[in-house]
Amino acid sequence: MNARTIFRFDASRLGDLLDGIAERGYRLLGPVAREGAVVYDELGGADDLPRGWRDHQDPGRYRLERSDRNLFFEFNMGPHGWKKYLLPAEEPLWRALWRGEEMLFEETNVDDGKRAFIGVRACELAALAMLDRVFGEGDFRDDRYLARRANLFIVAVNCTRAGRTCFCTSMDTGPEARSGFDLVLTEVAHGGAHFFQVAAGTTRGDALLDALAFEEASPADRNLAKRLLDEAARSMGRHLNTGGLPERLAGSGEHPHWQRIAARCLACANCTMVCPTCFCNTVVDRPALDGRSAERIRCWDSCFSADFSYLHGGSIRQSTGSRYRQWMTHKLSSWVDQFGASGCVGCGRCIAWCPVGIDITEEAERIGEELS
Amino acid sequence: MSNGHVLTPVATEVLSVRHELRDTATLSLLPPPGGAPFAPGQFSMLYVMGLGEIPISLSGDPAESGLWIHTIRGVGNVSQALVRAIPGDRIGVRGPFGSAWPLDRARGRDVLVVAGGIGLAPLRPLIYRLAAEPEAYGRITVLYGARTPEDILYFHQLQAWKESARFHVRVTVDSGADDWSGNLGPVTHLISPVDFDPASVVVFTCGPEIMMRFVIRLLLGLGVAGERIFLSMERNMKCAVGFCGHCQYGPHFVCKEGPVFGYDQVAHLLAEKER
Numbered sequence: 104m105n106a107r108t109i110f111r112f113d114a115s116r117l118g119d120l121l122d123g124i125a126e127r128g129y130r131l132l133g134p135v136a137r138e139g140a141v142v143y144d145e146l147g148g149a150d151d152l153p154r155g156w157r158d159h160q161d162p163g164r165y166r167l168e169r170s171d172r173n174l175f176f177e178f179n180m181g182p183h184g185w186k187k188y189l190l191p192a193e194e195p196l197w198r199a200l201w202r203g204e205e206m207l208f209e210e211t212n213v214d215d216g217k218r219a220f221i222g223v224r225a226c227e228l229a230a231l232a233m234l235d236r237v238f239g240e241g242d243f244r245d246d247r248y249l250a251r252r253a254n255l256f257i258v259a260v261n262c263t264r265a266g267r268t269c270f271c272t273s274m275d276t277g278p279e280a281r282s283g284f285d286l287v288l289t290e291v292a293h294g295g296a297h298f299f300q301v302a303a304g305t306t307r308g309d310a311l312l313d314a315l316a317f318e319e320a321s322p323a324d325r326n327l328a329k330r331l332l333d334e335a336a337r338s339m340g341r342h343l344n345t346g347g348l349p350e351r352l353a354g355s356g357e358h359p360h361w362q363r364i365a366a367r368c369l370a371c372a373n374c375t376m377v378c379p380t381c382f383c384n385t386v387v388d389r390p391a392l393d394g395r396s397a398e399r400i401r402c403w404d405s406c407f408s409a410d411f412s413y414l415h416g417g418s419i420r421q422s423t424g425s426r427y428r429q430w431m432t433h434k435l436s437s438w439v440d441q442f443g444a445s446g447c448v449g450c451g452r453c454i455a456w457c458p459v460g461i462d463i464t465e466e467a468e469r470i471g472e473e474l475s
Numbered sequence: 476m477s478n479g480h481v482l483t484p485v486a487t488e489v490l491s492v493r494h495e496l497r498d499t500a501t502l503s504l505l506p507p508p509g510g511a512p513f514a515p516g517q518f519s520m521l522y523v524m525g526l527g528e529i530p531i532s533l534s535g536d537p538a539e540s541g542l543w544i545h546t547i548r549g550v551g552n553v554s555q556a557l558v559r560a561i562p563g564d565r566i567g568v569r570g571p572f573g574s575a576w577p578l579d580r581a582r583g584r585d586v587l588v589v590a591g592g593i594g595l596a597p598l599r600p601l602i603y604r605l606a607a608e609p610e611a612y613g614r615i616t617v618l619y620g621a622r623t624p625e626d627i628l629y630f631h632q633l634q635a636w637k638e639s640a641r642f643h644v645r646v647t648v649d650s651g652a653d654d655w656s657g658n659l660g661p662v663t664h665l666i667s668p669v670d671f672d673p674a675s676v677v678v679f680t681c682g683p684e685i686m687m688r689f690v691i692r693l694l695l696g697l698g699v700a701g702e703r704i705f706l707s708m709e710r711n712m713k714c715a716v717g718f719c720g721h722c723q724y725g726p727h728f729v730c731k732e733g734p735v736f737g738y739d740q741v742a743h744l745l746a747e748k749e750r
């Protein structure tokens with residue numbers, strides 16, 4: 104925990120805060136309500152936020168509805184994750200071309216500029232930290248990812264309400280943002296008051312708060328905010344018992360329950376697309392019509408596709424059961440071996456966006472139970 | 476590696492092409508500039524303009540680091556294009572990647588090399604090293620299985636190694652015409668504890684997964700400890716640097732921790748289907 108000062112400002116000044124970030128050269132990206140869901144897109148300012156919307160989620164179900172509380176951040180996770188800005192769904196990597204007899208490779212520039220993520224939740228910060236490990240640590244580093252990452256200003260928002268598909272407390276990632284942000288906000292509506300608490304996590308955040316000259320939060324304000332966070336932590340819609348889970352899953356290879364899940368799973372890959380930590384990708388080569396050059400494009404891929412495990416002679420993972428097993432054991436078990444923490448941050452997206460309502464928490468418990 | 480992004484190949488020239496078999500050729504390339512030396516068992520990513528990029532093992536002698544040699548069997552788009560390459564062609568290359576055969580573990584001990592099909596290619600750099608100082612090892616046995624006599628890779632080289640006093644080289648084919656007087660049957664039939672001391676031998680194997688499973692089962696049965704058996708795994712690979720996720724094998728990334736694994740690292744995975 105940092106010992107930085109906690110400030111408060113009236114909700115009407117949220118726009119000033121966002122404008123202050125924009126004035127420092129950052130393009131604002133954040134939640135907007137569109138076509139029945141909260142998605143991430145460009146923000147002009149605070150007015151574009153999905154104020155007064157709240158979501159209802161259950162396995163296989165997501166619905167936005169109006170809320171008379173008129174808060175800025177009453178919703179939880181929508182289908183988008185921030186990964187789309189750091190690992191674009193389709194990204195040209197380089198172009199190979201002939202110059203005379205010589206073959207040349209021209210890398211495509213990363214020119215996204217400075218960007219601010221507005222409204223990053225605690226589980227999403229954990230997901231970003233995980234992507235950092237995948238692309239930014241170890242023997243090989245992805246300069247494209249790192250260039251984008253270095254140009255971010257992150258405004259976190261603490262969750263004061265948990266969804267019915269949320270289980271961040273089980274994964275120890277939320278609901279309170281602890282690190283990995285420039286600023287962290289808590290939205291408080293109490294009595295007639297509607298204000299934000301804000302604290303910085305970096306010197307960049309400090310500088311912005313200095314310029315805005317907000318008043319310091321009183322002990323009473325801070326208590327209110329703390330109570331809201333405690334309530335959110337208590338109201339998690341789901342729970343996953345992670346004790347011994349990685350080991351149980353690692354030894355579950357031939358468990359009959361995989362086939363039972365397979366009977367329902369459509370192998371549609373929705374879960375991997377909405378998951379904020381799923382990073383798997385493939386490449387596509389697009390030759391120019393004149394045959395003089397070819398572009399290489401990196402695209403999101405999913406372990407649910409047959410091509411994913413293709414070797415000469417056929418796919419290794421032919422059955423849906425083996426693909427679901429690959430996905431879940433990677434998330435909850437082998438991820439720990441590979442990157443030192445679970446690949447699931449408890450955001451619940453895969454539960455809500457699975458067309459047949461397969462629930463990772465429930466299936467993981469089943470696999471664990473029947474083995475013991 | 477070059478100074479560019481780890482996913483960007485470097486252009487290189489095909490210096491020479493040797494047609495090994497009807498579907499297999501060996502290409503010598505100029506190594507990427509800055510050329511990290513490679514170790515036996517490592518692989519590169521080879522790119523053919525507009526067609527794609529595939530993992531191919533380095534199959535030359537690591538002592539001759541001025542040349543990168545790859546032996547490719549044409550099975551699909553990219554590999555067939557590489558087999559058809561002619562000297563002077565330009566292709567892209569990245570590497571070297573992955574883990575190496577732990578040759579040190581074999582010093583002073585009997586060595587058993589078991590290869591199947593194109594699986595001899597990733598083992599050849601290791602055999603070169605064994606041949607360079609055979610006195611550093613105990614008895615050295617190379618067993619190789621091919622589909623037919625026409626599919627025997629590096630035929631003349633196998634003959635030459637056979638001449639060496641320290642080497643036992645035996646070859647078998649799955650099926651041969653009437654004029655084939657050699658061994659018939661799977662490579663497992665060539666494994667005999669007469670050649671090595673099961674209590675200390677170090678084994679290196681590469682070939683179809685099913686072949687490696689049978690080889691390992693037989694060796695374990697003879698009392699060879701799993702920790703002295705090393706194998707090279709093949710999985711789909713798009714990046715070779717741990718970014719794409721395709722090569723995952725249980726907790727392992729085959730491109731980073733593999734392709735060469737100790738048997739004990741992967742024993743439980745080999746026993747399961749569709750991993």
Ligand SMILES: Cc1cc2nc3c(=O)[nH]c(=O)nc-3n(C[C@H](O)[C@H](O)[C@H](O)COP(=O)(O)OP(=O)(O)OC[C@H]3O[C@@H](n4cnc5c(N)ncnc54)[C@H](O)[C@@H]3O)c2cc1C
Pocket residue numbers: 413414415416518527528529530531532533534546547548549550551552553554555593596597708709710711712713734
């Ligand atoms: C570590 C390693 C070392 C290898 N060493 C050799 C070698 O020394 N000699 C040799 O002949 N072969 C080797 N292979 C196998 C070789 O990579 C495949 O035969 C080749 O990828 C097939 O590609 P293709 O386009 O010709 O075939 P297709 O069957 O047309 O494949 C279509 C696409 O599938 C993908 N694909 C298929 N198989 C693989 C694969 N194994 N890995 C990654 N992607 C794949 C490729 O993207 C390919 O473009 C090795 C494989 C690995 C993983």
Ligand code: SF4
Pocket residue numbers: 374377378379380381434446447448449450451452453454463
């Ligand atoms: S596995 Fe599901 S709950 Fe876990 S991080 Fe991914 S989408 Fe969220």
Ligand code: SF4
Pocket residue numbers: 367368369370371372373374375407453456457458459460461
């Ligand atoms: S678990 Fe659900 S979302 Fe994931 S692939 Fe199967 S059907 Fe699609």
Ligand code: FES
Pocket residue numbers: 711712713714715716717718719720721722723728729730731
């Ligand atoms: S080949 Fe991409 S992660 Fe191993």
